[in-house]
Amino acid sequence: xxxxxxxxxxxxxxxxxxxxxxxxxxxxxxxxxxxxxxxxxxxxxxxxxxxxxxxxxxxxxxxxxxxxxxxxxxxxxxxxxxxxxxxxxxxxxxxxxxxxxxxxxxxxxxxxxx
Amino acid sequence: xxxxxxxxxxxxxxxxxxxxxxxxxxxxxxxxxxxxxxxxxxxxxxxxxxxxxxxxxxxxxxxxxxxxxxxxxxxxxxxxxxxxxxxxxxxxxxxxxxxxxxxxxxxxxx
Numbered sequence: 001x002x003x004x005x006x007x008x009x010x011x012x013x014x015x016x017x018x019x020x021x022x023x024x025x026x027x028x029x030x031x032x033x034x035x036x037x038x039x040x041x042x043x044x045x046x047x048x049x050x051x052x053x054x055x056x057x058x059x060x061x062x063x064x065x066x067x068x069x070x071x072x073x074x075x076x077x078x079x080x081x082x083x084x085x086x087x088x089x090x091x092x093x094x095x096x097x098x099x100x101x102x103x104x105x106x107x108x109x110x111x112x113x114x
Numbered sequence: 115x116x117x118x119x120x121x122x123x124x125x126x127x128x129x130x131x132x133x134x135x136x137x138x139x140x141x142x143x144x145x146x147x148x149x150x151x152x153x154x155x156x157x158x159x160x161x162x163x164x165x166x167x168x169x170x171x172x173x174x175x176x177x178x179x180x181x182x183x184x185x186x187x188x189x190x191x192x193x194x195x196x197x198x199x200x201x202x203x204x205x206x207x208x209x210x211x212x213x214x215x216x217x218x219x220x221x222x223x224x
Contacts, residue, residue, distance in 0.1 A: 004156075040217075041217075042202060042214040042215060042216050042217055043157065043202075043214050045211060048211070090156055090157065092156075092157075102145075102147070102159060102162065103149075104159075105157045106156050107156045108156050110154070
């Protein structure tokens with residue numbers, strides 16, 4: 001059973017047209033993350049929520065925003081996608097305890113920008 | 115800086131052992147992880163090692179940690195075609211964040 005679910009699997013948007021990617025989890029985990037992974041590169045952390053506390057990475061562009069309306073859902077909003085934003089976007093969760101970085105990943109959303 | 119480096123590519127024959135290497139820079143890392151990513155999919159945690167250990171074995175997987183040299187390796191015994199994937203090492207401290215390596219593409223030849 002999928003525990004971290006991302007929708008849609010593939011998303012195509014136009015240059016400059018806002019797009020929202022969604023993530024839901026059934027693990028009741030405190031922490032939710034958004035990673036950006038470009039082709040042949042390591043996943044790069046954009047931001048994460050610890051409960052309702054939002055933590056932005058210093059080098060995440062302002063074009064990327066996130067919302068977490070409740071424990072289960074987290075959204076990634078790209079306000080004005082550029083061609084360079086085409087990538088796989090990975091959502092992940094983690095709980096508390098000694099392995100608080102043990103991440104559970106969704107299958108990702110592959111974003112194309114035309 | 116936070117750099118985790120891996121070799122880009124490894125090719126082995128089915129049944130052989132694979133060894134994937136990783137060097138990291140943050141000596142305060144608490145845990146070190148190995149994740150597997152199959153094409154078009156998310157990352158799957160394979161195994162992890164606590165920083166005060168130097169070896170961990172989990173079925174076909176053996177993790178070796180040389181903390182002095184900040185070197186981590188993953189050995190896969192009896193490699194199968196289903197092991198073909200990209201393998202990422204990652205380091206984590208106390209900040210709820212992981213720093214991933216550049217990934218190693220493992221190609222298993224039948």
